[in-house]
Amino acid sequence: MLKNFYADFHIHSCLSPCAEITMTPAVVGKRLQELGIDWIAITDHNSAGNVRVFSKVLKDFGIIVVPGIEIHTVEDVHLLGLFENVEIAEAYSNWLYASIPETRVDPERFGYQLYVNEDDEFTTMEEKWLGQPTSLKLDAAISSIQGFGGIHVYSHVERKMGVIYQLGFVPLSRNTDRVFVEISQKETLEKIQRDPHLSIIHSSDAHSPQQLKKVMRIKAEKREFGELKKCLLDQKRVELLWD
Amino acid sequence: MLLSELINKCGFDVVTANDLNKEIKDGYVGDLLSDVMGNAPAESIWLTVQSHVNILAVATITGVKAILLCNGLSYEEETIEKAKENGITLLATEKSSFKACMSLFEAGLR
Numbered sequence A: 001m002l003k004n005f006y007a008d009f010h011i012h013s014c015l016s017p018c019a020e021i022t023m024t025p026a027v028v029g030k031r032l033q034e035l036g037i038d039w040i041a042i043t044d045h046n047s048a049g050n051v052r053v054f055s056k057v058l059k060d061f062g063i064i065v066v067p068g069i070e071i072h073t074v075e076d077v078h079l080l081g082l083f084e085n086v087e088i089a090e091a092y093s094n095w096l097y098a099s100i101p102e103t104r105v106d107p108e109r110f111g112y113q114l115y116v117n118e119d120d121e122f123t124t125m126e127e128k129w130l131g132q133p134t135s136l137k138l139d140a141a142i143s144s145i146q147g148f149g150g151i152h153v154y155s156h157v158e159r160k161m162g163v164i165y166q167l168g169f170v171p172l173s174r175n176t177d178r179v180f181v182e183i184s185q186k187e188t189l190e191k192i193q194r195d196p197h198l199s200i201i202h203s204s205d206a207h208s209p210q211q212l213k214k215v216m217r218i219k220a221e222k223r224e225f226g227e228l229k230k231c232l233l234d235q236k237r238v239e240l241l242w243d
Numbered sequence B: 001m002l003l004s005e006l007i008n009k010c011g012f013d014v015v016t017a018n019d020l021n022k023e024i025k026d027g028y029v030g031d032l033l034s035d036v037m038g039n040a041p042a043e044s045i046w047l048t049v050q051s052h053v054n055i056l057a058v059a060t061i062t063g064v065k066a067i068l069l070c071n072g073l074s075y076e077e078e079t080i081e082k083a084k085e086n087g088i089t090l091l092a093t094e095k096s097s098f099k100a101c102m103s104l105f106e107a108g109l110r
Helices: A025-035 A051-059 A086-097 A138-147 A163-167 A225-233 B003-010 B033-039 B054-062 B077-086 B097-107
Strands: A003-011 A039-042 A064-072 A078-082 A114-116 A122-125 A151-154 A179-183 A198-202 A216-220 A238-240 B013-016 B026-029 B044-048 B066-069 B089-092
Touching: A003 A025, A003 A064, A003 A078, A025 A051, A039 A051, A051 A064, A051 A086, A064 A086, A078 A138, A086 A138, A138 A151, A151 A225, A198 A225, A198 A238, A216 A225, B003 B097, B013 B077, B026 B097, B033 B054, B044 B054, B044 B097, B054 B077, B077 B089
Parallel strands: A003 A039, A039 A064, A151 A179, A179 A198, B026 B044, B044 B066, B066 B089
Antiparallel strands: A003 A216, A064 A078, A078 A151, A114 A122, A216 A238, B013 B089
């Protein structure tokens, strides 16, 4: 039987340099619980380093976490990768790490990148700047996500670092029969290229607890990766919610 | 050449100014952050159509002193705030990157 879940598959943690340091597991979990959101993805820039702890802590709040990452490609396009479990997401993140240049920036000026533990305490700081492009081109980034059995979604396509903003269109890949895109604004629904291959989602892309909100209602049997794929492929099971 | 002198000769709009008495020794044109990070010379003016807040981190890493946003585009508030914090001068022009390069050349930047 299908049940209704409130989902948001693009949320940043305190590991992202541009996110507030208050994006810790207990703070995020509490806020999501208040809002009635129960199925999310943690997608930090170029790293899945905090997904394990978020998965564990948010479970106690009744929230299921899809382990994810937001890759920054050479074209300055942001791409979400969603994975079946924490181990795969971490393996992907470790693999991706070599593609991030050694560049460091002053955290005082460009944001702290903090690893966190189950008690909401910061443990260590990531030294490489996670806000920079990796050396992966878009095609290579998509293939790599597929290689780890993941799903890729084009982030906020109509905004800066979104694929339409950067390249002018959504590339329809030869290797997939469906392309998942995330839109930020309701108006984009009317403007986006009409194509039967496109599946559209909406997310908060929250960088602070105040930005969390209900963005999608999804009908699924249960909150697991296989069902997530089915929902994304069947737009009738996805309802986008707007302010 | 002094940044103030370049601005006067080329007629670029000053969005936020740090120290206009800085010496500009070189220039770079690029819209991909990775390309600019790898190739922009220090003490240069960077011509681009990118206005995302991350351009300030890129300018800091490379030692770019001023960013010139071309084609009549505008910076978002967040980018302007970050520029003030980091002492980077933000400029804007209606000209394309190509035409703006010509102005800089005519002003004497080599």
